Amino acid sequence: MVEAFAVASGKGGTGKTTSTLALGMALADSHDVTVVDADTGMANLLFHAGLSDADATLHDVLVEGGDSVEAATYERFGMSVVPCGTSLAAFERADPDRLRDVIAELATDTDVLLLDSPATLGSKAAVLPVVLADRAVVVLQPTVPALSDGLKVQEYALSYGTDVAGVLFNKVHEGESVAEQADRYFEGPTLAEIPDADAARAARAAGEPLLAHAPESTAAAAFRRAADALDVRAGDGEAVADRFRSAVIPDPP
Numbered sequence: 001m002v003e004a005f006a007v008a009s010g011k012g013g014t015g016k017t018t019s020t021l022a023l024g025m026a027l028a029d030s031h032d033v034t035v036v037d038a039d040t041g042m043a044n045l046l047f048h049a050g051l052s053d054a055d056a057t058l059h060d061v062l063v064e065g066g067d068s069v070e071a072a073t074y075e076r077f078g079m080s081v082v083p084c085g086t087s088l089a090a091f092e093r094a095d096p097d098r099l100r101d102v103i104a105e106l107a108t109d110t111d112v113l114l115l116d117s118p119a120t121l122g123s124k125a126a127v128l129p130v131v132l133a134d135r136a137v138v139v140l141q142p143t144v145p146a147l148s149d150g151l152k153v154q155e156y157a158l159s160y161g162t163d164v165a166g167v168l169f170n171k172v173h174e175g176e177s178v179a180e181q182a183d184r185y186f187e188g189p190t191l192a193e194i195p196d197a198d199a200a201r202a203a204r205a206a207g208e209p210l211l212a213h214a215p216e217s218t219a220a221a222a223f224r225r226a227a228d229a230l231d232v233r234a235g236d237g238e239a240v241a242d243r244f245r246s247a248v249i250p251d252p253p
């Protein structure tokens, strides 16, 4: 069984990577979880997961005659983690079409596939996770402009048959809640409001996911609630894999 989630946002820096690893670790208590840095142009998951020295990464898998997916899969923090490298030359060599086969392969062997997705919907590679996932988790900062960005991501996801699992408000300051407005506009529920937390910054600096670095923090507890609210569905791994393998990725909006 598998369900594939795209962890997406309108703008960059909202906390997608932090959220991908936090949700992954929380779900790993009860599921077999694989997280993939599907942001192959601006990859940064490796820095959050202590994998900045990783030998093989997704970039090495996405070239003709490249590494196997297993070579770029690392068992970390109770999850299977597939990081991507940061070199521009490697990104240019990588064939984004191959990412569909990589994700298809991973889908047949996990319960939850979390795709850390590019921020903008500006290229074919960027839209892939949102188009092909079962559901999208939209990570936003709690401001009205961010809601508007999130609505665009939602509209795009829904137009390709991807459900919206819900909205995760991140870096929320005291008194800043926009969950009420969000509930009016978004398809899915507000999964959680994650406080702006020094623990999240410290975790990044330490190269560890928040739930490993500060498991007792209020931010970690909020991510655990969000993971519970996801209510993971047991899809057919082969069917998900087929969808990724055979998809024709549309031109971006």
Ligand SMILES: Nc1ncnc2c1ncn2[C@@H]1O[C@H](COP(=O)(O)OP(=O)(O)OP(=O)(O)O)[C@@H](O)[C@H]1O
Binding pocket: 009, 011, 012, 013, 014, 015, 016, 017, 018, 019, 039, 042, 044, 119, 170, 171, 172, 194, 195, 196, 197, 198, 200, 201, 202, 204, 205, 219
């Ligand atoms: N709840 C939080 N409180 C404080 N800082 C946070 C929080 N969540 C994330 N951050 C910090 O904000 C920065 C951006 O977070 P992250 O890398 O997860 O965002 P992103 O959406 O993946 O960014 P990009 O679009 O560049 O990939 C990081 O330095 C991270 O430590």
Ligand SMILES: [Mg+2]
Binding pocket: 016, 017, 018, 039, 044, 045, 116
């Ligand atoms: Mg990121």
